[in-house]
Each structure stands twice: as C-alpha cells, then as structure tokens.
Amino acid sequence: MGELERPAVLDLFESVDEGAFGEQCVAFIYGKVYHREGLTLAERQLATIGTLTALGYASAQLQFHVKAALNVGCDRRQIIESIIQVSSFAGFPAVLNALLAAKDLLAEPGKADGPSDEDAAAPERSSGAADDRYARGLAVMEQVDGDAGKQVAAALQDVAPDLARYIIEFTFGEIYPRPHLDLRHREIVTVAACTALGSALPQLKVHIHGLLNVGGTRQQVVETVLHVAFYAGFPAALNAMAVARQVFADRVED
Numbered sequence: 573m574g575e576l577e578r579p580a581v582l583d584l585f586e587s588v589d590e591g592a593f594g595e596q597c598v599a600f601i602y603g604k605v606y607h608r609e610g611l612t613l614a615e616r617q618l619a620t621i622g623t624l625t626a627l628g629y630a631s632a633q634l635q636f637h638v639k640a641a642l643n644v645g646c647d648r649r650q651i652i653e654s655i656i657q658v659s660s661f662a663g664f665p666a667v668l669n670a671l672l673a674a675k676d677l678l679a680e681p682g683k684a685d686g687p688s689d690e691d692a693a694a695p696e697r698s699s700g701a702a703d704d705r706y707a708r709g710l711a712v713m714e715q716v717d718g719d720a721g722k723q724v725a726a727a728l729q730d731v732a733p734d735l736a737r738y739i740i741e742f743t744f745g746e747i748y749p750r751p752h753l754d755l756r757h758r759e760i761v762t763v764a765a766c767t768a769l770g771s772a773l774p775q776l777k778v779h780i781h782g783l784l785n786v787g788g789t790r791q792q793v794v795e796t797v798l799h800v801a802f803y804a805g806f807p808a809a810l811n812a813m814a815v816a817r818q819v820f821a822d823r824v825e826d
Contacts, residue, residue: 573636573639573640573643582594582595582598585597601802605798605799605802608795608798609791609795610789610791610792610794610795611760611792611795611796611799612644613644613645614641614644614645614646615757615760615792616799617637617640617641617644617646618641618646618650618651618654618757618760618761619760619761619763619764619796619799619800620637620640620641620764620799620803621634621637621638621641621651621654621655621670621761622654622655622657622658622760622761622762622764622765622768623764623765623767623768623800623803623804624637624670624768624803625654625655625658625662625666625667625670625765626658626661626662626666626764626765626766626768626769627666627768627803627804628662628665628666628669628670630803631669631670631673633803634670634673634674635673635674635677638651638673638674638677638678639677642677647752648678649751649752649753650752650753650757651674651678652671652674652678652752653750653751653752653753653758654753654757654761655667655670655671655674656747656750657747657753657758657761657762657765658670658761658762658765659747660739660742660743660747661762661765661766661769661772661775662765662769705741705745705746706737706740706741706745708744708745708749709740709741709742709743709744709745709746710740710744712744712745712748712749713725713740713743713744715755715785715786716744716748716755716759716782716785716786717778717779717781717782717785718781718785720777720778720781720782721744721778724736724739724778725739725740755786755787756783756786756787756788759779759782759783759786759788760783760788760792760796762779762782762783763776763779763780763783763793763796763797763812764796764799764800766779766812767796767797767800767804767808767809767812768800768803768804768808769808770804770807770808770811773811773812773815776812776815777815777818777819780793780815780816780819781819781822781823783796784819784823790820793816793819794813794816797809797812797813797816798813800812
C-alpha cells in the first residue's frame with residue numbers, strides 16, 4: 573500500500589480489542605500468505621479484485637486492493653478488465669458497483685495504459701455480426717474450456733438454447749477476447765470469483781480445467797483458492813479445494 577501507509581484495519585480494531593485482531597490479520601495475510609510462491613503480487617491483487625467484485629459487499633476493501641494493484645505494477649486497464657471479467661459469473665450489478673467503487677482510483681489513464689505485452693496472448697477479436705461473434709465465442713470457449721464448455725452448451729439445448737448461445741456470444745465472444753488481460757489471468761480471476769461465490773462449484777470445476785488449459789499450473793490453482801480464503805472465508809476455499817482435487821485427479825486419469 574506504499575511505504576508510509578498504515579493499514580486502516582489496525583485503526584479499526586484498535587478501538588474494539590486493542591488492535592490484537594487487526595495486527596494478526598496484517599501479520600498473517602501479508603507476512604505469510606502474500607509471500608507464498610505460485611502467484612506474483614500482481615496476480616494476487618487481480619485475484620483479490622475478482623473475489624471482492626463477486627462478493628459485492630466489500631467496496632472499501634475493493635478500493636484498498638485497487639490501489640494496491642496499482643502499487644504492485646498492474647495498470648488501470650488490467651484492473652478494469654478483471655472487474656469486467658466477473659460480469660458473467662456474479663452479474664452486472666456486482667460489476668457496476670465495483671466499477672463505481674474504483675472509479676476515482678481508475679479515472680486517470682496512466683502511462684502504462686496502452687497495449688501491454690499480454691495483448692499478444694489474448695484471442696483475436698473483430699467486430700461483426702452475431703454469427704461472427706458466436707463463431708468467435710465457440711473458438712475461444714474451445715481454447716479455454718475444451719469439451720467441458722461444449723458439454724454445458726449441449727446440456728442446455730433442450731431447455732434453454734438461447735442461454736447457451738448468450739453464454740457463448742457474450743462471455744467467450746465479447747469478454748474473453750478483450751485486450752489488456754491474457755487468458756491465464758482471466759482464468760485466475762474467474763477461479764477466484766467462482767470460489768468466492770460459493771454457489772458455482774460446477775462452473776468452478778470447468779474454469780479450473782480452463783486455467784490449466786491456458787497455461788496455468790496446479791500450484792496457481794491451489795494458491796488462487798487459498799488466497800481467496802482470507803477474503804471469502806475458509807468454507808468457500810475448502811469447497812473449492814475439493815473441486816480442485818477432483819480436477820487434478822481427472823486430468824491424471826486422462
């Protein structure tokens with residue numbers, strides 16, 4: 573948060589329990605968890621932003637971590653894209669609230685705001701008709717989710733085929749091909765958001781596979797889930813870790 577920044581949580585808890593819990597929070601999370609290998613500080617902040625966006629009720633903490641993300645090298649477009657990425661999983665209200673909370677911190681474009689090195693890893697995106705968007709979405713969905721994405725779409729054909737089409741067109745045809753955030757980072761944010769939601773375990777399974785499909789590692793999956801525990805709670809992380817274990821076992825068998 574910057575060399576001279578005193579964590580507000582210390583002041584908050586100082587008045588109610590002489591600061592003991594606040595000190596424990598800071599000492600453990602920043603002294604232990606943030607030092608773990610597997611995710612960079614920038615990736616941890618993007619995962620935290622995805623988590624807090626999905627939770628929808630932590631605007632003050634989201635502002636704190638948007639500032640932190642800027643401090644550890646994320647540019648404003650990466651942060652904005654991390655928030656937008658959550659739209660398909662937590663809904664537009666959660667994303668709108670997160671963007672409003674972060675608006676002042678992200679209002680001024682920075683000098684690192686142009687095309688990043690990660691743009692080269694993003695899927696190619698072109699404007700066009702709905703059929704083009706659908707085809708683009710299918711291609712990206714296959715790249716990220718493989719057969720799992722197709723199975724989800726196929727399962728909806730007899731009851732809500734339009735929902736399947738909207739998922740393909742919007743999530744994979746519009747959101748995933750956006751620049752400034754590569755597929756691996758999009759999947760880290762998505763795994764974090766689905767873990768935080770707690771009610772999206774089938775989708776979490778698909779996107780843990782997705783993270784591994786686009787170059788993520790088992791360690792990055794585990795670290796993302798573990799990181800979310802301190803923002804969404806241990807039960808959410810325990811449930812997500814059980815899903816991760818199943819994914820790892822499935823891929824060994826394959």
